[in-house]
Amino acid sequence: MNERKTTAINLRMSSEVKELLRLAAAKEHRTLSNMLEYLVLQYCELKGVRLVDSKTTGAEVRHKTGE
Template structure:
């Protein structure tokens, strides 16, 4: 199974927002990083923002 490379995203948020994110992630048995990814995907879907997915040939070139 091919693995997809990931990118690092560093952000600053107020402590109470970080705690809310941690609580949301915990309630869904997710990591904070995965919770952020899910929230981004849901936001994009709700607002008709396309998320490009790499093709198989793109992934092979990265390897």
């Protein structure tokens, strides 16, 4: 994914989870934002979550059933 990032997200988490994220990001030499993006992409790949062609169907998301 080498596209320009134009969408922002604001979220809240416990200080413990933030520290875990910081440690994981440091271990991988990533920023917090990049680590979050990486984790989301890895989760989606693992669980079969993917975007469908948005040109014809909108921002529909498909995923495996039964999970």
